[in-house]
Amino acid sequence: MRSRSAGRFAVALVALSLVLSACQGIAPAGTAGRAVNGSGLISATPTVTPSPTPTSTPAVLDVFPADLATGFAPNVPVTVRASSGVLGAVTLADAKGQTVGGKASSDGVWTSSDVLRPSTVYTLTMASTGPDGTETTTSSTFTTLTPKVTATYGLIPRGGVVGVGMPVIVQFDTGVITKAQRAEVEKRVKVTTVPAQEGAWGWLDNRQLMWRPKNYWFPGTKVTVSTPLHGLQTGADKWIAADDQTSFTVGSSMVSSVDMKAHTMIVRRDGVALRTFKVSTGKPGPLTETRNGVKVIIERNSAITMDSSTLVPPIPKGAPGYYKIDTKWNLRLTWTGEFIHSAPWSVNAQGTQNVSHGCTNMAPADAEWMFNNSRMGDIVKFTGSSRPFRPTEGIGVWVYDFVGWKAQSALA
Template sequence: MAGVLAGVFAMALVAGCQGGAASPGTSAAGTGAAAGGTPSSSSSSTTTSVPAELDVTPADRATGVRPDAPVKVRAVSGKLSTVRVTDPDGKAVEGKLAQGAWTSTARLRPSTAYTVTVSAEGEDGTPSTTTSSFTTLKPKVTATYGILYAGQTVGVGMPVSIQFDSAVTSKAMRAEVEKRVTVTTSPKQAGAWGWLDDRQLMWRPVTYWKPGTTVSVRAPLAGLQTGPDKWIANDDSAGFTVGSMMISTVDIKAHMMTVRRDGKVIKVIPVSTGRPGKLTETRSGTKVIIRKEGEVTMDSTTLGIPKGKPGYYKEVTQSNLRVTWTGEYLHSAPWSVASQGNANVSHGCVNMSPANAQWMFDASKVGDVVKFTGSNRPFLPTEGIGVWQYTYDGWKAQSALS
């Protein structure tokens, strides 16, 4: 694991004064020393105040402190009153006081300076305030992530999706991420987190969402490590709303698509899907509309068919609904109208007439479910939003905590 635990040994901070309380914000080494030399002569007795002796970790002015290193403050003598650890914006780090010691309960942010302010009382009740500071490490890579579809109205098949810009490289690191993310739904629905791959953490309900559900996501991930010398620096939260239940079924063998909204058939559309072949056959499985892309240029070079070779094509298409990252769309195909409802002639997409494609585009939203049956080529979960390719028990097994 990258990073060096620097400066996390204890440093004793002692505030001393003569004949009264220490001034707020002062600290000094030593115990019970007179501030002004020998006591003056007096007929009355002089009492020496003894402030609390403190042990603070990380040490004052420490640098390169790991974000997962706890801040600890302990009273060697006397007792703690308050402990406050703040960043440059004044935001406090959460912590708890127990058995005479304070320990942070939240992770720190990388590349951040922190100030520790401690109020305490000596054994004789002498109050004092002590401050120290430290700086967390600056990682080589700051990991970033996003909560997808924030603020949108989505279909019943859209999972909560937290996507990282790069891999969360170990199962242990993915488990730490998973422990800190939460989903709240109204109405309440059971569900589970799982990883599609090492970049995509998703939460899906047992079955499709109930229409009208509101979903809120919290991802307080700052201070987590996701790889060698790679740390997250931000927290995030978001949510979305679930719209109507629209589920379409594409029968590849029958060349027909049946569209249902809230369980009722609202349209049956003749289609032409992928012609038989290793690269062109449409995948069977339960897919989700990933994006509404409108106009898209289809290029056979993405299938390994270069210009000048048999089967090459480059075509501008309309009314595109993406259902896989590997290039499958539902779209307008005026050139294949004669085959729609009769034969499969596409390179893997669902071809429709311009009018039907425009209707489907207008009626759909991201997250709507499109089921494909009748092909020997399976849809792999990582080829799109593949959470519904798992049984619920199978999906729970994708958790890093399982």
């Protein structure tokens, strides 16, 4: 039998245990891992989750030609457009830093505005803004084709002072085959004259492009020529690689008139007659008669050897009429072999009959004066022959009137 005092002690222990339990805040069942706040409410412990990395959306560009393309034709435009986002500044340049022009149209497509150079590496640098505002700069590289044949040309005259009949000549070493190709060449060449003078381009044939004024040049005119022709096609697998330029000055007006029936030549400078000479021109015959028409002095040579086998048409060695002779004071008038030159062997015929193979014979002293007072581009008019001077037989731009000359343009 327990005592009464022992029973009271057991009750006190139970009571103390309950008080301590309530003061320590023991969580109810099912609340493990949670905290009880000051008001007795249970709050969840926060779980740490990594923040997502922001994703940028750059513009999408459509570029032609594609990156690393090769064999690209120089006369085909380069284009860039944004299929999403906005296209910004575009630069097209070669490895030397030489840029190619271009601009964006109203629909946002950037297009190159100039032809490229063959056998050249180009880099496009393109700025753009994506739909979310992301700004980027990207680049693309391509290489133009290497021609099987590089088309070459020369400019005449190459500086100096010339006569009033001298046209600007762009002379190709091989033909510019199609009219469309000749038109592209013609669009790019440029002549500037001071003072301004009306004129036009025309083709004598598919190799010779010339610019002549409406009438003879004004004496003293300054002429500048530029030919930015790189990247133009002139035939199958044939492309121009180089540009060129030249300038020259027009001298005094020297115009000579040869009357083949009267056997005379009158030389006029600035409209004033300076000298009248006795001459002998080509003897009658389809291959020897001097050609009728307006010719231009092509070149000057103080001494050459004339060989009839080089004429057009030729008189070969051993054939009747063949000759090979040294001559002095030579002024070339045609590519076919017509010259003004000294001919001491025909002095007795000069002024009375025509005995040459097509050249204009003069006495030695007369020919020397003529040589010393003439320059490339001076005009020599021939009348009195039934054999016409054809434009391609020399510098034949003055065979045409101005309307006829303009019709020789590939753009006509």
